[in-house]
Amino acid sequence: MGDEEVFETELDAYRDRAEKPLWRLFKQYGRGEQRWLVIGLVTSVFTYAALLVTPIVLGTTIDAVFTQESAYALPLVPEPWLPDDRTDQFWLSTGIISAALLGGAVLQWIRGVSINFFAHGVMYAIRVDTYEKMQRLDMTFFDNKETGEVMSILNNDTGNLEVFFDNALGDAVRVGVIVLGVTAALLYTNTQLALVTLGAVPLLVGFTWWFVRVIEPRYTRQRSVIGDLNTRIENGLSGIELVKTASTEEYENERVRSVSRDVFDAEMDVLKLSYFYRPGMELVTGTALLATFIIGGLWVFSGPPLFFSGTLSVGDFVVFMLLTQRLTGPMAQLSSIVDWYENARASGKRICGLMDVPVRIENAPNPVSLEDIDGQIEYDDVTFGYEGEETVLDGVDFAVEAGETVALVGSTGAGKSTVAKLLLRLYDVNEGAVRVDGHDVRDVDVSDLRESIGYVSQDTFLFDGTVGENIRYGRFDAGDEAVREAAKAAEAHEFIQDLSKGYETRVGERGVKLSGGQRQRIALARVILRDPAIILLDEATASVDTETEYLIQRSLDRLTADRTTVAIAHRLSTIRDADTVLVLEDGRIVERGNHAELLAVNGLYANLWGVQAGEIDDLPEEFVERASRGDVSGQ
Structure with a gap:
């Protein structure tokens, strides 16, 4: 593969250790x-x-x-x-x-x-x-x-x-x-x-x-x-829209041509020996x-x-x-x-x-079953770093009472999305603990934990199937009426009815036949149908226009009412009513309080708010640089 760096993944290491695989x-x-x-x-x-x-x-x-x-x-x-x-x-x-x-x-x-x-x-x-x-x-x-x-x-x-x-x-x-x-x-x-x-x-x-x-x-x-060829082709097809809009077809062709040549050379090495034998x-x-x-x-x-x-x-x-x-x-x-x-x-x-390959995220020997949870969340001095990388979160410590909303803001790479992934237990903390209703998530049944949390991300994924099947995903036994009610609550019912076959319309692989806002509202309907006790919003309105954001925000307000909510904010205007706002920088919480309190402090949050609201013309250079790195979207 030319001058590309070659490194051994965990799968490669365990493959090399496998003995007598066929037996x-x-x-x-x-x-x-x-x-x-x-x-x-x-x-x-x-x-x-x-x-x-x-x-x-x-x-x-x-x-x-x-x-x-x-x-x-x-x-x-x-x-x-x-x-x-x-x-x-x-x-x-x-x-x-x-x-x-x-x-x-x-x-x-x-x-x-x-x-x-x-x-x-x-x-x-x-x-x-x-x-x-x-x-x-x-x-x-x-x-x-x-x-x-x-x-x-x-x-x-x-x-x-x-x-x-x-x-x-x-x-x-x-x-x-x-x-x-x-x-x-x-x-x-x-x-x-x-x-x-x-x-x-x-x-x-x-x-x-x-x-x-x-x-x-x-x-x-x-x-x-x-395997490399399959990966290259899969990547090229998944990103075909970017390839076309960036006019990089020849670049992608060359990459596939290169790895195809590797396959050709490897296969010919085998065939030449086989045809000698x-x-x-x-x-x-x-x-x-x-x-x-x-x-x-x-x-x-x-x-x-x-x-x-x-x-x-x-x-x-x-x-x-x-x-x-x-x-x-x-x-x-x-x-x-x-x-x-x-x-x-x-x-x-x-x-x-x-x-x-070891399964690291699995149930404890006698896992705690979560039933009728209140939704209290606690991060107790949490430290975490992705494998082989530097620390992403360092001493993160906060609590959310049942029914409250906490918002996480900060510049790109601050660690906001990592906080959400630890709550879902997609990863385990290195130090400290994440608790739900007083239970360490490592002691809780993984299925119970994730079923009690509704996750809405910026990058919405839809399966190749009908609109109804995608809303019903995770609640496969839900009836048609329940699906429609969830769609109405997510401001999605009207546009779904206008589709060629309504709820039976196929959305295409990854939902490519729908706009970003439509996909986002279907994802919201999916969460509403599940009726979880905790809501995780990872920049749920970051990639939509103002009108669609208004519709989504209206459905989010209904969804989060009386539920514990952790919201990662892209636009600070969407979290101004949060009970608590946590400002992260370099994996640490540097400010905390509600909207008014943080504005009064006149710190990082106030400057981020000023950038978005257009209220500050002459910003210190460090804040201009921070704003230029990203629009307070998260890692």
Whole structure:
């Protein structure tokens, strides 16, 4: 990726520590589907054993019926059961071959269905569990890991495991059955010539061992760069409006082109080695077939060559050639099995890495259940810093009584939004405590805590679905009338009715078909429908026009009446009636009081108010600089 800084995330670290990932995933998820695996493996044995019937029966028939070089005998069939008449022998052979072909086809169908039930069942369970694990991770994980990388794990890597459990396991059984069966049949037919055919096996094993060692790091890199590509594409599509308005299409194209080149290079590293290994395997097995043909052919028409002794019948020679051909394909298939294994192993390490990332935000052993809470909030000497960064909050200490409103103001980066995230327990404090109704939020059931808090942010998110579904999100059992009442309270009912299908109108991914103000009012309706005891407003009117702000503010006044409210202010006029205003700077509370009291102090709040109200023309340089850094929006 050029000169970009390369650093290891938490997921990368746990991925590198994962040991025996495929065996671990098989033990954890395969046991629940093992009945299908057993059926698949057992039928595989009989399926591929049936493939050996035809050449063995043909060889016997040629020698006994056509050339009459030997008596008619079939392995595992008692001699009294065999007919003496050559015509009967011919038709018996025909029947056995037909039964083997038909039975093999039926068994192959059973094998395929069973193995696929197993493979897809395992993939389903892994995909669901990895997604559920991702949902439980704290926000620190998502701060450090890009969305495309996680999507690659949930989609591509689970798909690679499915391919491995489906194809590789079945083909491994096929190779094992055929190799053992053919080896036994060859040794039984002619031990000397069998040693010629089987002489390739040690070479194939050694070649495969070398390939596994060399290909593993290439597959690891391939999975990593595919995650980078997914991230780059996801970012480009998510920010398509910015790309177009900034006319940076070529810049984004170049970024995708660059990471696509990395993917191309990584894949070619794998393919070049694979295409060296596969032809090499085929060359070795083909050479074994050729050697068998030359030595066996000479043996048939001119006697035993070199140091060989004894006789070789035409039928035995035919059996050798047919069985050797049966052996050549599976041995060459080892390359694909190893390919699937290494690809799945790299994916398995990434999945296990995600599974191993610790869940930091989880319930205490005996969590406190929040029911009918009053809404009292307390920050007790709270200190916090994001992972790997400097302290964001330092000694933040305040309390909000039930039903009161506290407003947080300050310049960009002061730590206002971080205060809100700690109340929601998206992160845990480093020192101090955050309490609700006297309970440390770390001791409270996480679901109860978050269900009791209604959060409205500046960046409203809507899912791709209908307007009604987005309002109902979090209260999925709410009826249509309750949804409409919530929309009316949020000043959203009128514009929703004007949409093409009203509440059934699809809003598009992230709500792109709606304006910012419309999305914000739907988000408010969502919170109103939930009816929480505590309201968190993170610059809820920062990105809307004056008329829309008036409508939203009117619905906010209704929403926050008689509820405990923490409001992060963008426009100070919206919080002038707050019971308490806290002014943050560099993670500390530097001023506190109500609107009138803070104006009287003539400190930072008064100067911020003056900037917004246009009442101060000649400001000190430090306040001009502070105002230019941001319009008192928050971190």
